[in-house]
Structures are given as structure tokens and as C-alpha cells.
Amino acid sequence: MRGTTMAIEPTLAILSGKGGTGKTLVSVNLASVAKKATYIDCDVEEPNGNLFFNPTKEFGKLVTVKKPVVDDALCDGCHICVDFCAFNALALIGNRLMIFDDICHSCGGCLHVCPQKALSEQESPVGEMSIGQSGTVRSISGYMNIGESSGVPIIAELLKHKDDGLTIIDAPPGSSCLVTESVRLSDFCILIAEPTIFGSHNLAMVYSLVSLLGKPCAVVLNKTMEGGNPSEEFCIKNSIPIIGRIPFDKKLGSLNSVGKIVAREDEHYHEVFSSILKKALEEVRS
Amino acid sequence: MIIAIPSDKESLDSAVCVSFGRSPFYCLYDTETKQSTFLVNSAADSPGGAGIKAAQILVDNKANILITIRCGENAARVLQPANVELFKALNLSVADNIFAHAQNKLEPLKEVHAGYHNGH
Numbered sequence: 354m355r356g357t358t359m360a361i362e363p364t365l366a367i368l369s370g371k372g373g374t375g376k377t378l379v380s381v382n383l384a385s386v387a388k389k390a391t392y393i394d395c396d397v398e399e400p401n402g403n404l405f406f407n408p409t410k411e412f413g414k415l416v417t418v419k420k421p422v423v424d425d426a427l428c429d430g431c432h433i434c435v436d437f438c439a440f441n442a443l444a445l446i447g448n449r450l451m452i453f454d455d456i457c458h459s460c461g462g463c464l465h466v467c468p469q470k471a472l473s474e475q476e477s478p479v480g481e482m483s484i485g486q487s488g489t490v491r492s493i494s495g496y497m498n499i500g501e502s503s504g505v506p507i508i509a510e511l512l513k514h515k516d517d518g519l520t521i522i523d524a525p526p527g528s529s530c531l532v533t534e535s536v537r538l539s540d541f542c543i544l545i546a547e548p549t550i551f552g553s554h555n556l557a558m559v560y561s562l563v564s565l566l567g568k569p570c571a572v573v574l575n576k577t578m579e580g581g582n583p584s585e586e587f588c589i590k591n592s593i594p595i596i597g598r599i600p601f602d603k604k605l606g607s608l609n610s611v612g613k614i615v616a617r618e619d620e621h622y623h624e625v626f627s628s629i630l631k632k633a634l635e636e637v638r639s
Numbered sequence: 640m641i642i643a644i645p646s647d648k649e650s651l652d653s654a655v656c657v658s659f660g661r662s663p664f665y666c667l668y669d670t671e672t673k674q675s676t677f678l679v680n681s682a683a684d685s686p687g688g689a690g691i692k693a694a695q696i697l698v699d700n701k702a703n704i705l706i707t708i709r710c711g712e713n714a715a716r717v718l719q720p721a722n723v724e725l726f727k728a729l730n731l732s733v734a735d736n737i738f739a740h741a742q743n744k745l746e747p748l749k750e751v752h753a754g755y756h757n758g759h
Binding site: 451 | 713720
């Protein structure tokens with residue numbers, strides 16, 4: 354190690370176009386078969402990675418965002434902030450400024466443009482996050498408060514705690530802003546797909562997102578069965594590498610449904626996920 | 640008194656737009672001068688907060704009455720303190736709704752919806 358710095362290991366993001374395809378299954382198991390890994394559960398609307406890891410709780414904090422508040426005595430109703438706000442979170446009726454917190458994206462622009470310095474910011478809680486350990490896995494997880502409109506600030510907070518070791522990001526389903534934020538720091542994306550026509554449409558959607566973001570990717574086919582697989586056909590047509598196939602298997606389903614990490618319980622599945630991780634890391638390096 | 644009506648087209652025989660915040664135009668009818676003008680709704684293609692911005696546009700244009708098929712709660716929160724009265728539009732043209740209002744044939748709009756906001 355003399356004179357060298359520690360190598361930065363890759364960050365792999367696990368995505369799918371819809372819920373229930375196996376993102377958490379793959380994420381949790383990939384993190385578990387690595388020598389050492391950090392798992393980040395970015396599905397802050399429905400985090401369930403910790404149901405599998407059941408980690409120790411070593412760190413926890415509230416996640417807050419800044420929302421503008423107006424001093425009515427200073428506001429002269431000039432309308433500049435209302436015209437400036439790209440999200441239409443402000444309205445001015447008479448000389449009274451109305452602030453719609455749910456619409457506000459906490460950009461702080463209104464404070465900046467106000468000639469009267471009538472606006473200030475106040476911290477507003479939107480959720481919480483925690484870090485814990487489960488065997489060789491450091492698990493980082495966030496939770497969005499019920500009724501909040503965006504989990505993006507919570508995901509941004511989770512990503513601040515990422516280190517230089519191997520990191521597995523369990524992304525939210527779909528191709529929304531939440532997903533874009535989740536994969537921002539990833540070196541490589543693994544797309545999980547089901548063997549149905551619906552599954553192939555969801556795969557196409559998320560493939561289009563990662564292509565747009567310029568992220569290299571590969572596919573893991575989940576719940577594979579005898580017969581045709583529209584998701585596999587999509588991969589062949591678009592020359593997307595397939596780095597794993599997880600069969601539709603009752604044993605896997607039973608273990609997973611009671612919160613067991615299959616790679617820790619079953620040697621065969623330890624092999625299956627080790628092989629997926631190995632292939633993913635080869636793809637990253639190629 | 641100024642009556643505002645969301646309209647699909649820039650004409651009095653246009654249908655009333657089913658959306659308030661994302662209506663392409665608003666007809667502004669002045670009951671004193673009997674003149675109508677059409678505003679292009681700059682809020683129509685906002686990614687979010689269209690109802691708030693649209694309501695602000697109508698308030699800035701001194702609308703006193705809004706005849707609409709529906710209205711979201713954020714827009715209503717802007718319109719209410721500005722004392723804009725809300726009426727439920729009939730399934731008729733913009734002109735016929737203005738006429739129906741003059742005949743006191745329109746019901747107040749009783750319900751505002753929670754909006755059709757997408758995830759961010």
C-alpha cells in the first residue's frame with residue numbers, strides 16, 4: 354500500500370420500471386455477497402431493505418428542507434418573487450404574500466430577488482434517515498414523512514453518507530425525479546425485469562432513462578420461466594448485456610417473504626448473486 | 640365587473656375548458672362595457688403550480704367572477720382572499736355561460752378538488 358491511495362470501488366444502482374420486480378431482492382443480496390458493502394435504500398416512500406438487514410442503529414437524524422417565510426411588515430407587494438418563482442409556489446393578493454410550501458422546491462431564489470429582504474428561511478422536517486450495520490453490510494436508509502410531496506431531499510441526504518467502498522443503491526420504482534436523484538452518483542445501473550410484455554415495457558422506460566443519463570447498464574432477468582421472455586427479447590434487440598437470471602422459484606419466494614436474505618441462507622443463491630455481482634463488476638471495468 | 644372563463648379557443652363560441660389552471664385561454668368579459676378579451680394562459684404548461692399562477696393572472700387582471708367547470712384547492716386559496724366569486728360552468732359555450740350568469744342561472748361552485756398533482 355506504500356505510496357498508494359485506496360481505490361474507489363464502484364457504485365451500482367438497481368432500478369426497475371415498476372415496483373415488485375425484485376430491486377430490493379437483488380440489492381440486498383448483492384450487498385450481502387460482497388466482502389464489504391454499503392447498501393443505500395433510496396425508496397424513501399416505501400423503504401424495506403432494513404426488513405431484511407435488521408441492522409443495528411448507529412446514527413439517525415431528521416432530514417429538513419428550507420421553506421421561505423415572509424415578514425409582512427417588510428413586504429411591499431412588489432410581485433418580483435412571484436414572477437421569479439419557477440415553481441409557482443408564491444401568490445400575491447393585495448399586499449399579502451402567500452407561500453405554498455408543498456409546491457416550493459426550496460431553491461432560495463425568492464430570498465435572493467426580494468429587494469426588501471422581507472423573506473427568510475425556516476427549516477421544515479420532511480423525513481428521517483439512519484445508518485446501521487448488518488454483518489458485512491453498512492445499511493443507509495431514509496423515510497419520507499406521510500403527506501410530503503417529494504423524497505428528493507431525503508435521497509440527497511442519504512447519498513452524502515456514501516463512502517468510497519462498494520455501494521449498492523436500491524432505487525425507487527419508475528423513472529421519476531426520485532430515480533434520477535438516486536442514480537446520480539452511480540457508475541453502473543442494473544435493470545431488473547420481469548418475463549412479461551408489461552415487464553418489457555417497464556424495462557424500455559427505465560432503459561430510456563439510464564441511456565438519457567449516459568449510465569452504462571446491464572439487465573438481470575427475474576422470475577424467469579420456461580417459454581418466451583419479452584424482456585430478454587428487448588435486451589437482445591438493444592444489445593443490452595444480461596448478467597443474471599433468477600428463476601421463478603418457490604424456495605426463494607418463501608425465504609424472501611419472511612425477510613430472509615437468500616444469499617445468507619442458501620448456498621445455491623449465494624452462488625447466483627455472487628455471479629451477478631462478479632459480472633456487474635466486470636462490466637463496470639470493461 | 641369582470642367575468643373570467645377558461646376557454647379552449649379564443650372565441651366566444653368556444654367550449655369552456657375542462658381544466659382551470661391549464662386552460663389555454665381565459666375569456667375576460669367586462670359587464671359594464673360588454674367587451675370581451677382573451678388572455679393566453681402563460682401558466683398552462685407549467686410543470687407544477689399551474690392553478691396558483693393562473694389564479695394570480697386572473698387576480699392581476701382584476702377578475703371579480705370565475706365561471707369554471709372545476710377548480711383546485713390551491714387556486715381557490717388564491718382566489719378566495721381576492722374576493723373572486725366562483726360559479727359552476729354549464730356545458731355550454733363561453734358566451735352562453737356569460738348570458739346564463741346575467742340571468743342568475745349559475746350555481747356557486749361548491750367543491751374544490753385536491754388537484755391532480757404528479758410526483759416530483
